[in-house]
């Protein structure tokens with residue numbers, strides 16, 4: 001089987017090549033947006049190539065957001081990129097696909113895409129791959145940059161991970177970057193816009209081991225040749241996964257009734273090790289509290305139509321710029337408000353409801369990848385062929401009987 005796969009250099013490496021890498025983190029003097037792919041390095045392999053021997057891992061990756069991250073596959077990303085280009089055009093400038101650093105890191109022309117001398121091309125498979133297997137597993141170092149990080153890729157094409165393996169039909173290596181999640185921070189750490197405003201800042205919001213929560217052990221061996229019974233899941237789920245969202249918070253509800261007043265008291269605690277929602281600035285979550293009478297008619301709502309009516313119960317980050325609130329990342333001059341829950345933070349809410357005639361109280365926490373307002377503003381987002389864009393993900397819902 002190995003022979004038909006054709007590995008870098010064409011040879012079958014049966015020797016156990018163990019390269020202990022020091023997880024050096026260099027700091028770039030200038031903004032370094034392209035990845036350092038050394039002269040004469042072994043070309044990247046297609047992710048599909050790995051599927052014959054790593055079927056479980058391949059399947060998870062193929063269904064993950066990392067496999068859909070390119071402008072050719074992710075409708076939401078394409079819509080926002082389009083809106084960015086339109087805005088630039090209206091200001092007489094030409095926007096570049098600077099998104100390539102993280103969204104299509106394997107492209108041969110990352111540098112040209114970033115500086116605007118080239119445009120995305122759907123016929124180039126290395127763009128289509130998104131965050132492919134060979135990209136992550138060939139990362140030698142994370143190069144820290146001011147507006148974003150970049151990577152140095154190995155020259156010999158060995159696939160690096162956290163565990164030493166006995167025998168593989170390709171070069172392997174070991175690096176601590178893969179043990180804690182430092183590899184993740186290569187792209188997830190931070191991004192600043194052209195005016196130096198922090199758009200994403202996981203490096204400030206997040207602690208903890210990303211891999212522990214985002215790559216849980218799943219049943220099945222990591223390769224067809226392995227005797228192990230479990231492997232690290234490559235689904236790397238987040239906001240697109242209701243299962244993952246349901247793990248984000250814990251909720252405590254009490255209905256406090258005295259002779260002349262009743263309140264619904266809700267406590268929400270962020271169980272993740274970063275802000276909730278995290279980290280992409282358009283994500284939002286909100287609390288919905290409804291009291292029903294015996295005929296199931298709502299006699300109390302914390303908001304009527306738009307969750308923003310109860311602003312303190314909306315968790316999100318909003319930018320300001322040019323005297324406006326609610327501007328996109330590229331127009332941001334600063335943060336207007338950031339009401340997301342910090343890691344381990346508990347926030348308390350208390351709603352007075354009618355003292356009589358209430359039968360049940362329903363408490364819900366709803367998450368959206370994009371606020372409805374953004375869908376109104378960006379036509380392409382609304383028209384995109386992706387249902388998740390306009391979905392209310394209910395990550396918590398419970399009905400409480402109203403005790404007399």
Ligand code: HEC
Pocket residue numbers: 001002005045046047049050051052053054133134137159160161162163164165166167168169170172222223224225226227
């Ligand atoms: C011909 C079969 C074959 C193909 C194709 C293949 N691998 Fe492997 N790979 C193996 C075997 C066998 C091992 C050692 C497995 C073990 O002992 O768990 C291994 C080990 C690894 C490891 C180290 C695993 C660990 O436990 O830390 C990584 C990382 C890896 N492969 C990545 C890749 C990537 C990425 C691709 C595709 C670009 C790929 N492999 C393609 C057979 C293959």
Ligand code: HEC
Pocket residue numbers: 074076077078080081084097098099100101102103148149187188190191238239278279280369
């Ligand atoms: C520094 C790396 C980096 C750069 C540069 C970058 N992104 Fe992203 N982007 C990410 C990461 C990481 C995520 C996922 C984070 C999250 O969801 O919280 C993401 C998520 C997104 C999403 C959400 C996608 C979805 O399916 O919901 C959109 C939209 C997006 N980016 C648009 C862009 C656009 C447009 C550009 C360029 C103008 C860009 N990004 C540049 C790293 C980057």
Ligand code: HEC
Pocket residue numbers: 065066068069070074077101102103105131135136181183184185186187188210211214215236237238239240241
């Ligand atoms: C080469 C850059 C890169 C690296 C390295 C990387 N990511 Fe991502 N990640 C992205 C981009 C880009 C997106 C957003 C893709 C999109 O939605 O279009 C993303 C999205 C995600 C999401 C959101 C999934 C969802 O449902 O919306 C999670 C979770 C995630 N990454 C976790 C990780 C973890 C854990 C690691 C480390 C093991 C990691 N990432 C390494 C670029 C990267």
Ligand code: HEC
Pocket residue numbers: 047050051054057058059061062066131132133134136137161162163177178179183211215222223230231232234
């Ligand atoms: C976003 C970065 C990223 C991508 C993309 C990625 N991996 Fe991994 N992979 C990791 C990290 C980090 C680990 C180490 C997890 C650990 O040690 O718990 C890992 C572990 C592995 C292992 C060892 C698993 C185990 O449990 O022993 C194999 C094999 C592997 N990856 C193969 C692949 C293949 C094949 C693909 C594509 C189908 C792929 N990886 C895509 C980051 C990535």
Ligand code: HEC
Pocket residue numbers: 181184185188202206207208209210211212213214237238239240244245247248271272273274275276277278279280283
């Ligand atoms: C204690 C468990 C835990 C740890 C540790 C953790 N996360 Fe998460 N993460 C979650 C949960 C649960 C979610 C789903 C809630 C959400 O999307 O905000 C999530 C969501 C995400 C998302 C998805 C955001 C989106 O817009 O779809 C990204 C990206 C992410 N985490 C990256 C990371 C990175 C990078 C690290 C390491 C610094 C990390 N996480 C550490 C539990 C964790």
